[in-house]
Amino acid sequence: MKRTDGRTAKLAEALLPALSIVIFLLIWELVVRWRGIAPIYLPAPTSIALQMWQMIAGGSLEFHLGVTLLRIFAGFFVAAVSGIALGLLMGMSRIVSRIADIWIAALYPLPKISLIPLLIIWLGTGESYRIVISAITAFFPIVISTYAGIRQADRGLIKAAEDLGANARQIQFKVVIPAAMPSILSGLQLGMGVTIILIVAAEMIGGSSQSGMGYLLISSGQVMETEKVFASLVVLAVMGAAIMKLQQWVDRRIAPWVAHDNR
Amino acid sequence: MDVVVEEVTQIWGQGVSQVKALDRFSHHFRSGRFSCLLGPSGCGKSTLIQIVGGLEPATAGHVRVQDPQHPDRARPLGADSVMVWQNLNLFPWRNVIDNIAFGLEMRRVPRAERYQRANTFVASVGLRGFEHHLPGQLSGGMRQRVALARALIMERPVLLMDEPFAALDAQTKIVMQEELLKIFDRTHKTILFVTHAIEEAILLGDEVVVMTARPGRIKEVIPIALPRPRSLEMVNTKEFGALFDRTFHLIREEVTAALAQQAALVASQP
Numbered sequence: 001m002k003r004t005d006g007r008t009a010k011l012a013e014a015l016l017p018a019l020s021i022v023i024f025l026l027i028w029e030l031v032v033r034w035r036g037i038a039p040i041y042l043p044a045p046t047s048i049a050l051q052m053w054q055m056i057a058g059g060s061l062e063f064h065l066g067v068t069l070l071r072i073f074a075g076f077f078v079a080a081v082s083g084i085a086l087g088l089l090m091g092m093s094r095i096v097s098r099i100a101d102i103w104i105a106a107l108y109p110l111p112k113i114s115l116i117p118l119l120i121i122w123l124g125t126g127e128s129y130r131i132v133i134s135a136i137t138a139f140f141p142i143v144i145s146t147y148a149g150i151r152q153a154d155r156g157l158i159k160a161a162e163d164l165g166a167n168a169r170q171i172q173f174k175v176v177i178p179a180a181m182p183s184i185l186s187g188l189q190l191g192m193g194v195t196i197i198l199i200v201a202a203e204m205i206g207g208s209s210q211s212g213m214g215y216l217l218i219s220s221g222q223v224m225e226t227e228k229v230f231a232s233l234v235v236l237a238v239m240g241a242a243i244m245k246l247q248q249w250v251d252r253r254i255a256p257w258v259a260h261d262n263r
Numbered sequence: 264m265d266v267v268v269e270e271v272t273q274i275w276g277q278g279v280s281q282v283k284a285l286d287r288f289s290h291h292f293r294s295g296r297f298s299c300l301l302g303p304s305g306c307g308k309s310t311l312i313q314i315v316g317g318l319e320p321a322t323a324g325h326v327r328v329q330d331p332q333h334p335d336r337a338r339p340l341g342a343d344s345v346m347v348w349q350n351l352n353l354f355p356w357r358n359v360i361d362n363i364a365f366g367l368e369m370r371r372v373p374r375a376e377r378y379q380r381a382n383t384f385v386a387s388v389g390l391r392g393f394e395h396h397l398p399g400q401l402s403g404g405m406r407q408r409v410a411l412a413r414a415l416i417m418e419r420p421v422l423l424m425d426e427p428f429a430a431l432d433a434q435t436k437i438v439m440q441e442e443l444l445k446i447f448d449r450t451h452k453t454i455l456f457v458t459h460a461i462e463e464a465i466l467l468g469d470e471v472v473v474m475t476a477r478p479g480r481i482k483e484v485i486p487i488a489l490p491r492p493r494s495l496e497m498v499n500t501k502e503f504g505a506l507f508d509r510t511f512h513l514i515r516e517e518v519t520a521a522l523a524q525q526a527a528l529v530a531s532q533p
Contacts, residue, residue, distance in 0.1 A: 156350060156352045157352050157354060160352035161369070163316060163345060164365050164369060164413070165366050165369045165417070166369045167369070170369050174368075175354065178354070181356070255356065256397065257355045257397050257398075257399055
């Protein structure tokens with residue numbers, strides 16, 4: 001008896017989250033139909049799904065999603081390369097860290113969205129503006145985590161390496177940087193999160209290229225195509241979750257030791 | 264290699280918060296002998312072997328590691344010794360074989376040769392089959408073996424061990440002590456072994472250097488004349504019992520003193 005209880009509990013644990021979504025959608029559908037709510041305010045899940053299918057069949061959804069993904073990865077790439085590079089330099093050189101510290105302290109708390117007007121004046125509303133605004137935002141968490149990871153590298157491991165004959169350069173590359181890896185990876189996760197936000201926001205604000213999920217969202221909203229707005233939101237949510245899962249998978253590949261209790 | 268420690272003093276911190284860890288510690292650790300440093304916690308035992316290993320500069324005094332045949336030829340500190348750390352300090356991102364081969368890699372030994380040599384050490388500490396496991400996937404005793412192999416592969420004549428078995432469970436500790444005794448009988452390295460376990464110190468050592476509470480000084484050096492090869496059964500002999508009693512009385516005073524120091528320290532904090 002006990003055993004079957006355990007099994008049902010496990011099954012429930014596996015199924016209930018999915019079931020809760022199904023129930024939520026069902027209630028939504030029923031409420032919309034029974035109360036006759038206008039689709040302009042709240043479309044039923046089935047009509048959103050239908051709308052989404054039409055957008056996929058017409059190719060517009062794939063196009064906007066693809067454009068957004070490209071921009072996200074471009075912005076993230078720029079931020080990751082520059083952020084890790086500066087973080088490592090700060091970790092290796094006192095002078096660099098002193099200089100960079102003051103700039104980071106001044107610029108990090110600034111809401112990066114407030115730079116949008118200036119960037120539009122300088123760069124227009126083309127691709128470079130979107131990539132720059134997202135890269136600037138993602139740059140800071142990446143730099144800070146990289147530097148912190150280097151700074152907090154286990155003193156014991158450094159001493160052990162020294163004892164085993166490692167020179168300063170070897171200690172840096174064979175001990176300090178690997179030891180900082182978990183911190184660098186968590187900085188990259190934070191960076192990816194803000195990149196997604198900033199790219200979509202930038203697509204909503206400067207719409208000269210008329211592409212991307214943010215553009216789709218705002219243009220659908222302006223003409224009250226509420227189904228399209230919902231369809232875009234669903235796609236954005238799934239996209240975000242997929243990117244995060246992918247990143248966690250990559251992290252486990254790069255730093256499998258983090259899962260174990262260390263040493 | 265002889266390890267000659269002369270008047271070593273170590274002071275941590277500055278001004279009023281100064282703590283004197285070692286006070287003019289002098290001792291001649293003879294080549295090929297197993298010396299155990301025994302003392303209450305905080306008496307500067309670990310500090311001393313770190314100074315011997317060239318990993319901490321001493322505030323005052325000198326340490327020389329020298330070939331007994333050529334005492335005039337100075338050797339740089341740390342070049343002839345290797346440390347086995349209390350918390351092991353294995354590199355968590357390196358698997359067993361790459362942890363063991365770390366020192367060879369730093370010396371730029373080619374990969375094939377490095378792995379070949381590391382493999383013989385993997386086998387000698389009984390870790391065959393676990394070459395590609397990460398330290399986090401191993402038990403405490405197995406990690407201990409990795410740390411030992413990583414030190415032994417350096418083939419340095421002086422082995423510094425900082426309470427290496429303190430974190431192990433009782434059975435694993437016995438097995439590791441026996442293995443260390445075998446390694447000592449085979450290689451006759453000069454071993455400086457820090458411990459706070461009286462039984463361990465007597466079982467392993469040719470001499471037990473009993474240290475005082477902080478600041479660490481030598482209270483007494485007890486020669487251990489038990490025959491080698493040693494085995495765990497010797498714990499039950501009369502000689503062992505006598506040595507234990509003698510050491511225990513010496514150390515009890517110091518532990519009491521250390522406790523009083525700690526109590527005073529806690530009381531002095533606001």
